Amino acid sequence: MGKQDKIFEEGNVSGLPFSFNQEVTEVFEDMIDRSVPGYNTTLRIIQQQAKNHCVDGTNVYDLGCSLGASTSSLLNALSGRSKIIAIDNSDSMVRSCAERFSDSIKTGQVNFLKEDISHSEIVNASIVVINFVLQFLSIKERAELMQKIYQGLVPGGILILSEKIHFDSKKRTDEISCIHHSFKAANGYSKLEISSKRDSLEGVLVTETEFQHLDRAKELGFKSSTKLMSNLNFLTYMFQK
Template sequence: MDVGNKIRVDDGCSFTFSKGTASVFDSHVQNSVPLYSEGHQYITYLSDYFIKSNSTCYDLGCSTGTLLEILAERHKNKDNVHFLGIDPEIEMINQAMKKNNYANIEFYVNSAEEVKLEKCDFVISYYTLQFIPISKRQEVCNKIYSSLNIGGAFILFEKELVTEPYISKIVESAYMKFKLNNNFTVNEVMGKRFSLEGFLIPNTTDDNISLLASAGFTSIQCIMQYGEFKGYIAIKKVNNEK
């Protein structure tokens, strides 16, 4: 079945980020996720508080590396800043390396669950945690918290589950209209929805805040929202400093 941008998924199969998806990913995701590019830009503004000379920054689930390129450009006048992109799909990493024009960005084929993180000041999970098995999400958040230097930040963007049934119906309908307005057909919208069943498993707002708090973060704030799409910042502070 067609899911848009010439991406096809076999009937009964889940959506995949391989099999040619990487070559059209950027255009597909910008038309599929509200405020996708705006979220990237907003993260670069937030990063001014955390990325300094000698900082290390991770993008877990970096896909084609677009966000890291924007960050590298933003901080190009700082000394010895390292940007590390992690993604489990080799096609995504190959596409990222092909696009990359910055010597201080490195890309690695690995997963958020398995990668070993160095000490760092800024970690991003931009619509990545939702694809990780629920049983492993707390472990990933714990690892991120442990890797951050004091004062460092974790940026988490996720599609969430709306728990109130009637509001959920309204929000889901609005999202379908958003995709149709971006030139997806009804069949493509439904095909993508079916292909994500059992593959993208959203948390609730309470679930995500609990993950962050249980990892050790005490400073947590929602920073962006469009319907069920939500972004958070979580800052590692000293001794629960307020």
């Protein structure tokens, strides 16, 4: 585990929108663990489903890999059966992964690319993981990326998608957000830290509803959608081609 997240201890001092810069990279493990209910379970589910669905000799993608937590689950599951391609457009995240995973990079089990996933090539994939990342793309980019993923998957291939969501009713969204903020408070974040981070994410992390995600996947042609996990306003789906 890296350093403790104290970025918003004094409020959003820089006044800048949230970004995955060096400062965030250094505390990212602590930040996501204390902010996303069920995050560690998501990683275990990715490992389990990857084991079940990997097709030898295909590619496996981790899009928006951050510090490679999902990549690590994929490495554990696959033991070299497939090549893993992990992509992030944050320079500091990808540099950190290059150090952390140097052994697996040398053996050719994984390759880290510093790239905008909107421009990445996805081919011959049996598994694509996009764990809490689509929410940072514009709505147009989401549709294009999802289509590219669908086209790049082999028949029977799976997409594991985790996202923060909102609900159809504002009342429900506010209720669940309130519980989520209590979850963060119980994990040691102050009211100022919670509100400052929320403000800095305004317009950067844009949620959709569960049904918007399901409709998009259905329209693209995914033959099945399985909800793997749901915690407050965070969920994980598996879509199969």
